[in-house]
Amino acid sequence: MRTFAMSLAATGAALIVGVFIYFVYAFILPSLAEDPGGEGAAFLPILVGFIAVFGVLGAASWLWPGARRRSWFWILHVVAGILVTLMFGSQITFSLTHPADAQGFIPTVLALLGAGLAIGGGIAAFLDVRRGRETWTRSGRAGWLMTALSGLIVGAVLTSALAGSASSAGGGVTDAPTTTGVVTAENTKWLPTSLQVKNGEVLGLFVINKDGFAHTFDIPTLNISVQLPANSTTAVAIKPTAAGTLEFYCAIPGHKEAGMVGTITVQ
Ligand SMILES: [Cu+2]
Structure with missing residues (x-):
């Protein structure tokens, strides 16, 4: 059966795929059109690589029944989640300290949430398979934590959208x-x-x-x-x-x- 933690890890992968596709269309392709050898050329393969990795992980989480019996599969989510956080560490720090730049802040918060879900959900799903029972449940503490986290993210995104209209x-x-x-x-x-x-x-x-x-x-x-x-x-x-x-x-x-x-x- 698919556990709550497995659904969270899959949701995290889907969030990262969505945000990175947005990054490619909003930032990388326009900058490549202006300067084919510029900064965009270096970032494109990294972003496409992460889109592919999280796309495969997310799809397999939902569609591959074998994933629910294999603990190692969920460790891949954890590794990919840590890699993506390390890779974009400086961008993440900048965006989080500049909420008025809504164009960068909102996708960054969503990508960070995705990485957190991939890491946390991946660890819990790994334990689920090992122990043969759910580590996190929707109605238990993890469910409440996710509700609180969702509220926090919605608040941060709204604050950013409002701050975007204020001057610097x-x-x-x-x-x-x-x-x-x-x-x-x-x-x-x-x-x-x-x-x-x-x-x-x-x-x-x-x-x-x-x-x-x-x-x-x-x-x-x-x-x-x-x-x-x-x-x-x-x-x-x-x-x-x-x-x-x-x-x-x-x-x-x-x-x-x-x-x-x-x-x-x-x-
Ligand atoms: Cu600049």
Whole structure:
């Protein structure tokens, strides 16, 4: 018979397949269309690999009667769940600390839930087969825990959707710009990567995101951290406090390394 834990592990696999297919269509394919050799090319095989692994595991959990008698099969869920969490650790940390970026936050929460179900459900299902009885039951503690967890996830997703409509930290500058500039994010690179401004001036910078996915514009020394939605223009007021160099970059993991870092020289 199929135990509650087996259903949870299968649901976890299905969630990961769903979220990763969304990632491929929403982020990877658009970035490949713009830059075939870019970051998307590296991520595509990893995502497709996980879609295949969890697709097979999920389908076998539901359709293969032999799975219910084989304890090793459920350990595969645990291993795949741990691998997927490790692989996307930095992205997960970024998304969870940026709930206002609903485009990344909601799928990440769902994928994390899927990995948790694959690991937890996999362990419980392994014990089910070994012991010949249910470790977790729908009406028992595990059932209540799943209900509470579902409530928590729904709450987090709603919070993220609401936070998405709020603005991000713009450094608190209220002075009118005395000079203007433009910087463009395209193919996960800034153009140009160097800007100049005179000390005492207020730079009104138009930050254009030409990519089909979100970026951020960050200058930590001035407390500026602005979300840049896909295909958008955002105005940022920059008021340097001293002559020198200011570093600006995108805070999404991997983007700074891909070239999303530049300097503003303050004379
Ligand atoms: Cu970026």
